[in-house]
Amino acid sequence: MIPPPDSLLRYDPPVLVSRLAEQRRPRAGSGGGGSSSAPPPPRPPKGGLPPPRPGRAAEPAQPAREVLNAILPPREWAEDGRLWVQEVSVAPSTRADVVRLQERLDLRLQQRQARETGICPVRRELYSQCFDELIRETTINCAERGLLLLRVRDEIQMTIAAYQTLYESSVAFGMRKALQAEQGKSDMEKRIAELEEEKQELEKQVNEQKAKCEAIEKRENERRQTEEKKHTEEVQFLKRTNQQLKAQLEAIIAPDK
Template sequence: MANRLITPNNTLIKFSHPVLVEDKESYFATGIKDPKKCRIENKTVPIHAILNCIVKPRLYHYSNQLWKQEVSPEPATRTDVEKLSENLDARLADRQARESGLCPIRNQLYQEAFSELIRQVTVSCGERGILLLRVRDEMQMTLKAYQTLYESSIAFGIRKTLLAEEGKERMHEEIKTKKEEIQVFGEKLNAMQQKYTMMERRAEELREAEQRKHQEEIAFLKKTNAQLKSELLDVELGKYEEIIEEGAEEEEIEEESDFEI
């Protein structure tokens, strides 16, 4: 029955055969530590406790019974290490993990491979296993921090992009409004220029009319002045002739008087 409980090996970490959990209440009361929260302060703890801190035991339900599968305490051979490397490469290829950049699949597989190496080291030396667990936890914490920073930067970039797009749309609207205003002002300017041209043409016509009228008045005044001068000259000549005639008559009278005497 135990063999039928073994699930397909979907992890690079080696597990033991499933074991029936006879007392569920006491098992769950004891609690299963999450490897992310596992802290080993006493370096003399049993090997199986360290192994359970690498990856928490698997739990299976079969025929209304609870089965657990813990990390294997079997030591690793050179062949096991070579097989681990081959399985890692095969799974990277099968799951199409990216060779560069952020890749959750590649990160998961390498974490499993590293955890399996920690298991192999822990079986032979618990102290080195504890140290490697600390290194792994620190690496995961650092990676998590970088991931959080990356996600925050992506979110920040998206917000900035959205704000830029909003600003871009607003600027487009303002540009459109300004272009419409420029068009309106251009039409007003053209109308004013046409009005100015008409007024200038009208003023030129009025100026020419006034100039012609002025010239006609000057010509009329000159003609009138010439006529007045001519009439005045005629009057003066008439008076002069009268004076001459009167003088001649007086001389004749005087001559007649002298003759009579």
Template sequence: MAGVVQERIIPPANTLVKYDNPVLVTTHLGKKTREGSPSKIGTTACKVQSAPPTTDIRRETDEILNGILPPKEWEEDGQIWTQHVSSIPATRLDVINLQEQLDMRLQQRQARETGICPVRRELYTQCFDEVIRQVTINCAERGLLLLRVRDEIRMTMAAYQTLYQSSIAFGMRKALQAEQGKEDLMSAAEELRLQKAELEKNVAELRQRSEQAEIRATELREAEEKKHSEEIQFLKKTNQQLKTQLEGIIATKK
């Protein structure tokens, strides 16, 4: 069974959480071995800082830390490295430095002071993880309680993100439906405009036919009246002639 054979001194990673130096992990029969693995997270009594921690308490604290903040593992040049969170207790100066580092990185990465900002959320998440690490070293119960708070916050944020994405999808569907409905209404309006134009054309044709029919009816009526007047005049003239003839015949007989 192979063990840890080499340590690597590197600058601190781009995170506010304090880690130990990376350790080279060797492999044997396809299985990796590393110094300490996160097992079940148990409960330990709060340690008093005045008394040095025992080996069992320190090992249990390391297991809890590895459970709360799992070690990092990566492969580089065919070698597998692992990096655990630091189990060194934090001092007052460490807390002050953490606050200064947080403020400095917020300014460097130009995080927004208000509103939704992924950068600000990431940095505050790292800061909270570092606070959990510091508290867990002094009292595991407090660390586990803060872990519950952290997980609850993450779950709430995930729920809000899901709700936001669902609302965005719902809004997009409604927008597409509204756009489709708008297109349908525009098509219906265009069809109605065409029908209106066709009906107006029919009305114009019917009005023209009606006017032509009225003109023809007027001409026929005038022609009939003229013919009737001529017939009356002819009959009156014929009647007058017959009357004259009749008077002549009567006068001759006398």
């Protein structure tokens, strides 16, 4: 396990707790020899200080140490078979330290190429470390104020987690809707192809019916023209016959006069 990366939160120098091989080795007897590292203190209740540890002397920095260990737990790591523990620093900060913290924050943002706008995990991590450092500095001067800032930090993290869950669920919902739309698009394309084929078939039938109508009209026109010609010839024939009969009648009647 590699050591934890450098953080904006100020820590004390790491302390060697024990060797992992010695921890795995079974102890002889049931004596009361305790381990060299004490368990981390419990998390303080909301709005109150943690209970004092029994059997320890009342040191001036001990309450701040306990509150800080409860708010910002020590980090542990193993290196070369050794277990190291690093607690947050209880040293008070000056105005120069705050200015230096701001400069380090700006430098880290630039070095890690954090985005200035939008969602950026790198920027969120660095600002979270900076806020933890501010909580540490405030807790040393006033434990109650530090606990209140802890509640603010937890509320912010809970809100961000809720927004992240909402974002993930909205992305999943969008993916489902996109898949449904894609499936619906495929069905609609299939339906459109069927309707296009039906349209072409109907257009073909319309063209056939138009061709039949044109053929019938052409045939009827030819038949009408033929009948009109025949009728005209019959009329002409009857007129000539009438003229001839009229002339014959006049020829018969004329000598009698």
